[in-house]
Amino acid sequence: MLDLSQFDSMGAALRAALERWPNETCLIEADRDRERSRLTYREFRDAAEPLAAALEESGFASADRAAMIMTNQPKWLISAYAVFVAGGILVPLDYKLTASEHLKLLAHAKARVLIAEYPFWRAITQAEGFSSHKLKTVLVTEAPPGADLAGAQRWEEFKGAGKPEFRARTRKDPACIVYSSGTGGRPKGCVLTHENYLEQCTALTTLYPFWPGVRYLSILPTNHAIDFMVGFFGPFICGAAVVHLRTLRPEFVRDAFTRYKITYITVVPAILKNLQKGLQARFDALTPGKRRMLDALVAVNRTLTRRRPKLWLSRRLLPQVHRAFGGELRALFVGGAFTEPQTLQFFYDLGIPVGNAYGLTEAGTAVTTNDFKPFRADTVGRPLPGIEVRIVNPNAEGIGEVAVRGKTVMSHYLDEPEMTAETIVNGWLMTGDLGRLDAAGHLQLFGRKKNMIVTPEGKNIYPEDIENAFVGIPVKEFCIFAANYLWPQRTMAGEQLVMVIHPGPEQSADANLYSELARRNAQLLNYKRISGAILWDLDFPLTTSMKLKRAALAEQIRARLGRDAVVPL
């Protein structure tokens, strides 16, 4: 078991790893079928230290905040390490947000430094409100020659003269501020400490060890808590290699498995489903005789691996399948959203274990994961070592709100003491998810208590964040809910958003209104769209400060209307 107790910070743990594995490969960067770069741990350190030195020379102090907006690539990890060496707090932002959302979160995080790929910075400079940003230093990577950098400096040229001073941090100091939502409403910046990450790393690598020679294919955004841990910190601490792809088209992802002999990968359910679809199509194209043979071998594998995975056996029984995944894949991890049990079982029957995890940013990534003792497709596994899970206010069937306690739970929400107090109660993180612990200690999920949805791509969508896109529609008032929040369902699949519209006395919910809703909806990213609307004829309940009482409105709607009242858009 990995022992990180000697380290007080992520920076210190990473520094020790860079010294321990100087000649091991740590990063491989590929673009389509071309390899762009390959770095050893020594080369990684040699790239990061001048950047850390330059940050320090620029006045970047301990606990200053440095934001990152980058796709998965080596400069992401090099920059992150440089920030940790300089004692900074990392603010990894989702590169898929819009430029104005980036500006909003940069301001909320009070970032002093921004490190971004040039196209993202260019978009930010063109966004409304750009002139009021408070960034002191902006570094852009891969800017074309002669590009207008609008005050930024080239990352590639930002190098300090001497060796950086390694700035020590304590375990309780913030390491990262990770936004779990709130681009439209109140930003939820989860403040995660060095201890949170060190403990999470120890817990995860106990179940899924990394070692030199292991290759992790990093395709989920590194800003996401999952990839940050298993696509950066975890493998680096253990001397493993991370493979980045600059183009995430399915065919290049498939090629990467064989080209780089991938050991582990984490995907979201949508990608897992796509992989299943691709394999299923290949199986369906087999001749009847070969298909019968395959089905028989799958059945044998299923029987022989019922108690635990036997990779060597599965690879012999189903060599073609395993070759398609490079031949060295030990496990797929899936998380970020609900995965259908039959998809998990499909892969397990082929001898490819899927580590189905449940977690949330507030809990420092994973809370539970499948430990394959034995494999179960119907649960999200058992709590990780060191993490406690309990069910609050269970009903007769044992289903209640999932609460989590342990050293991986975040410190607080940035600048939101009230929200923090509502979320962390007596040391327990209230997840807002509904679940039950079975006799074997496995967690089963049964829906949500909170008003939000998670898409199969792993996107957390909070209805309040979508409402801005509909401001000005010709109604007296409107709001958006997760349909399963209004009408609870025992599933976390197929979640949708619905709008409640209350027209004024002179207004009507006619075709013009619905076409305007459809027009606004089409301007949203596809996973943020509402799927329907319900007509409401009463004034919304408001607080004395005229804010919507969402829970009260939901209760009123629930009492009078059912799902059949939703008009699809």
Added chain:
Amino acid sequence: MRTLEQTTEEILSLAAAHFKVPRAELSPADDFYQKLRIDSLQALELLTHLENHFSVELPDYEVQGVSDFRTLASRIQARL
């Protein structure tokens, strides 16, 4: 050299054929996620198909947030 209109027209025809949707149902301003009833992974599949057809490479960031045929065509046109 193709004009933007020609590029757009070719994209509409290719998308219609690839996802088996009548060509007449597609127009440049349409949201391809909705009109083709595809998810984000299928949209990437479409991009690869278009890249091969036009012999261009579109970096992922260039198509980030693009969901209508006309904007997609302009991104491809800029690289022809």
